[in-house]
Amino acid sequence: MTPPLAVDIDGTLTDGTGAIDPRVMTPLREWPDPVVVATGKALPYPVALCHFVGIPTRVVAENGGAVYLEDDDALTFVGDxxxxxxxxxxxxxxxxxxxxxxxxxxxxxxxxxxxxxxxxxxxxxxxxxxxxxxxxxxxxxxxxxxSPGVDKGAALETVCDRLGRSLDEFAMVGDSENDAAAFEVVGESYAVANADETAKRAADHVTEASYADGFLEALEALQSHRP
Missing domain, CATH: 3.90.1070 (Hypothetical Protein Ta0175; Chain: A, domain 2)
Structure with a gap:
C-alpha cells in the first residue's frame, strides 16, 4: 500500500519558474492515503492549494510554526x-x-x-x-x-499524533534545508534533484529529475512498493 505523504511546495511541486506544475494536481488528489502539505509559506498558501487541488486540508506552514488538520478542525501555532x-x-x-x-x-x-x-x-x-x-x-x-526547535519534523510528529499515525508510515518529498528535519524522522524521504546539499544529505533518496518531475518520480517509486 502507499504511505501517507508529506510534500513541500516551492521547488517540489513547482517548475523552474516557481509556478505550480499542473501535472501534480491529479496525483495529489488521487493519492489514497493522507496528504500533508508542509511548506515555509504562510498558512493561506497551503490551505488554498489543498482547496484547489481538491484534497482535505492538512497543512504544515511557516516551517512547522502552524499546523491545521481538517480531521480535528484544530489550528495550532508554535514559535515566537x-x-x-x-x-x-x-x-x-x-x-x-x-x-x-x-x-x-x-x-x-x-x-x-x-x-x-x-x-x-x-x-x-x-x-x-x-x-x-x-x-x-x-x-x-x-x-x-x-524559533529554535520549530521545524517540519516536529510539526509532522504533531500531525501523526493527531491523525493516529506513525512517523515511520510517512513519506516526505522536498528540496531544502527546511525539509531536512522531516526527512530524518519519516519512514522514507526523497529530495528532488534541485534540492540543496543539506536536504540531499538528509534524504533517503535523491531523484534524477528536478522540481515537479522529481516529485512525480518519487511518487512512482513509492507506488512501486505496493504489494
Whole structure:
C-alpha cells in the first residue's frame, strides 16, 4: 500500500519558474492515503492549494510554526513571532529592508516567523538572529527567522499524533534545508534533484529529475512498493 505523504511546495511541486506544475494536481488528489502539505509559506498558501487541488486540508506552514488538520478542525501555532519581529526591526535599523515592498504579502499573514528576501544580505540577519537566540532557515526562496526547535519534523510528529499515525508510515518529498528535519524522522524521504546539499544529505533518496518531475518520480517509486 502507499504511505501517507508529506510534500513541500516551492521547488517540489513547482517548475523552474516557481509556478505550480499542473501535472501534480491529479496525483495529489488521487493519492489514497493522507496528504500533508508542509511548506515555509504562510498558512493561506497551503490551505488554498489543498482547496484547489481538491484534497482535505492538512497543512504544515511557516516551517512547522502552524499546523491545521481538517480531521480535528484544530489550528495550532508554535514559535515566537515577537522575537522574530525584534530581529527584523534591528535588521532594518542597520539600513536593510525585507525586500518585499510596502504591500508585503510574503509576511502579511505570518503568525510565528518572518521572512526576508534572498536578495538582501543574509549574514547580518543571521548574526542578529543568533544574538537573539533565533534561527534562520535558507529555503532557497527566502530567509526565515524562526524559533529554535520549530521545524517540519516536529510539526509532522504533531500531525501523526493527531491523525493516529506513525512517523515511520510517512513519506516526505522536498528540496531544502527546511525539509531536512522531516526527512530524518519519516519512514522514507526523497529530495528532488534541485534540492540543496543539506536536504540531499538528509534524504533517503535523491531523484534524477528536478522540481515537479522529481516529485512525480518519487511518487512512482513509492507506488512501486505496493504489494
Amino acid at each position: 513571532r515577537e522575537a522574530a519581529q525584534r530581529v527584523v526591526d534591528e535588521y532594518r535599523e542597520r539600513g536593510y529592508d525585507l525586500g518585499y515592498g510596502d504591500v508585503d504579502f510574503t509576511n502579511r499573514w505570518r503568525e510565528t516567523e518572518l521572512a526576508v528576501s534572498l536578495d538582501r544580505p543574509g549574514e547580518p540577519l543571521r548574526e542578529l538572529a543568533a544574538a537573539a537566540g533565533m534561527h534562520v532557515f535558507d529555503t532557497g526562496y527566502a530567509y526565515h527567522v524562526t
